[in-house]
Amino acid sequence: MPEMQTPLRPNLVQQAFDPDFFRHVGHQLIDQLADYFQAAQKGQTMAVMPWEKPDERTNHFQTLLEAAPDENAQDFFAYLIAQNIHTLHPHYLGHQVASPAPLNALADLLASAMNSGTGVYEMGSPMVAIERVLIKNLNRVLGYGPQADGFMTNGGTLGNLTALLTARQARQAREGLSSLPKPALMVSEAAHYCVDRASKVMGWGEAGLIKIPVDAQYQMRADLLPAYYEQALKEGKTIVAVVANACSTATGAYDNIEVIADFCEMHQIWLHVDGAHGAAVIFSDKYKKKVEGIHRADSVVIDFHKMLLTSALTTALLYKNGDDSYLTFSQQASYLWADDEEREWYNLGKRTFECTKSTLGLKAYLLWRTYGPDLFAQHIDYLYDLGHYFAEMIAQSDDFALPVAPQSNIICFRYCPTEVPKEELNALNSFMRETLITSGAFYIVQTQLAGQLYLRLTLISPFTTVATLEDLLQNLRALGQQYLLENRLLPH
Ligand SMILES: Cc1ncc(COP(=O)(O)O)c(C=O)c1O
Structure with a gap:
């Protein structure tokens, strides 16, 4: 052995592992967060979305990084807590992002400390087993039989892509082909854009995405499926899957899964339900009828990080027939597992897009274990009750209107007093939203429906009440009147 210096552990690395620090x-931090949870629930003194322009925010952090290293984490954390959007706040009514129960933070802390990989059993056996139990119980609640399976993955977008990749592999396997002639999906025109992306990622392009029109309720016109299918066959296309919305992103509309399932079964087509947002209703006796027939789907995506x-990210991808999940990716990786062919449920990386897969099931499992389903x-x-209540408030007002009766906790509406010309309504509502959110009073979003701009709410915080929604309408009215006055649109 040539003479060499023994490597010593560097000081800073030693310091970074100091347990006392x-x-x-x-x-x-736990104290800071507990205080924060208490204040955010009430939401009285804090802006729901503290607003600063993107470049100014960025400069703040660049300046901090350029200064000398600083161990004072408390002020740094305090800034992050105060300046972030507050999804727990009663006035958070924006995108479909959960107000997370505080236990999530503890589960993430633990998961990060252990840094378990869940793609390979040996790298995080308790976390893999937890994921298994979560999936099995979710399948039971959904109504799947014992042959069902699935796994957790990083978001609804990836879950939908993975399900559609499985559909393609399953069809190729059934037909004994290594590729399919002109593969295509049939999907409601109100589907989330990630389905469009999935088609592009799979190389199917525009021609691979057949959009089925929606009806006045924004539900897929399932009655049109046979005609679109015949046309696709005439064009030499292979319909690999139909994607049903449960529910759609823009208006929260649920497609009729029973009718779509009848069609798919008749033609032996894979049925995938994009339940990223709304399949969560499987837990509710009151609202699960919205997804009647979901157990007939070949695959279903459910995001815990939206309504649960x-x-x-906490997304479950469920398969009616667990065997299908092994078809998606078959990979040679002798450094990871001894037998590439063996169906080892516990080596989840054999079935997931991810190789290093973080701990994804712990948070939902912990909530389920602690409080029950x-x-x-x-x-x-x-x-959902609050959503229906709000819709009624709008219906009874004489200056707001709904484009469609809401089917979920997603509600679109707009301010449209009779005296305002129709062509002014988009600019009026856009002004109201922008002024409202940058003031920090409420956080809401907007969407376009039939070329018209609508304000859009997702009721997601457990602390939002009827009083919050009354307050919202008053704030919007005041902003609307301000716009009309400033633009001389009010009758004198
Ligand atoms: C219906 C639907 N599908 C898929 C997605 C994408 O899910 P994720 O944001 O978890 O990737 C969304 C997100 O809003 C959605 O509403």
Whole structure:
């Protein structure tokens, strides 16, 4: 052995692992977060979305990084907590992002400390087993039989892509082909854009995405499926899958799964349900009829990080026939597992897009274990009931209108007093939203329906109440009147 210097552990690395520093800063952070949870629930003194322009925000952090290294984490954390959007705030009514129950933060802390990989069993066996139990129980609640399976993955977008990749492999396997002639999907024109992306990622392009029109309720016109199917066959296309919305992103509309399933079964076509947002209603006795027939789908995506009080990303991809999930990717990786062909449920990386897969099931499992599945049911019932209540408030007002009766906790509406010309309504509502959100008073989003701009709410915080929604309408009215005055649109 040539003479060499023994490598010594560097000082800074030693310092980065100091347990006492961790204990001290960790206790401080838990206290900061507990205080924050208490304040955010009430939402009284904090802007729901503290607004600063993107470049100014960025400069702040660049300046901090250029200064000398600083161990004072408390002020840094305090800034992050105060300046972030507050999804827990009663006035958070924007995108479909959960108000996470506080236990999520503890589960993430633990998962990060252990850094378990869940693609390979050996790299995180308790986390893999937890994921298995979560999936099995979710399948039971959904109504799948014992042959069902699935796994957690990084978001609804990836879950939908993976399901569609499986559909393609399953069809190729059934037909004994290594590729399919002109593969295509049939999907509601109101589907989330990630389905479009999936078609592009698979190389199917525009021609591979057949959009089925929606009816006045924004539900897929399932009665048109046979005609579109015949036309596709005439063009030499292979319809690999139909994607049903449960529910759609823009208006929260649920497609009729039973009717779509009848069609798919008749033609032996894979049925995938994009339930990223709304398939969560499987937990609710009151609202599960919205997804009647979901157990007939070949695959279903459900995001816990939308309606199920779990922080991002926590997506379940479920398969009616668990064997299908092994078809998606077959890979040679002798450094990971001894037998590439063996169906080892516990080496999840054989079936997932991810190789290093983080701990994805722990948070939802912990909520389920701690409070029971009724936690999810109660939350959904509250949000959907509130959605219907709000719709009634709009219907009874004489200056707001709904484009469609809401079917979920997603509600579109707009301010349209009779005296305002129709061509002014888009600019008026756009002004109202922008002024409202940059003031920090409420966070809401907007969408376009039939060329018209609508304000869009997702009721997601457990702390939003009827009083919050009354307050919202008053704020919007005041902004609307301000716009009309400034633009001389009010009758004198
Ligand atoms: C219906 C639907 N599908 C898929 C997605 C994408 O899910 P994720 O944001 O988890 O990737 C969304 C997100 O809003 C959605 O509403």
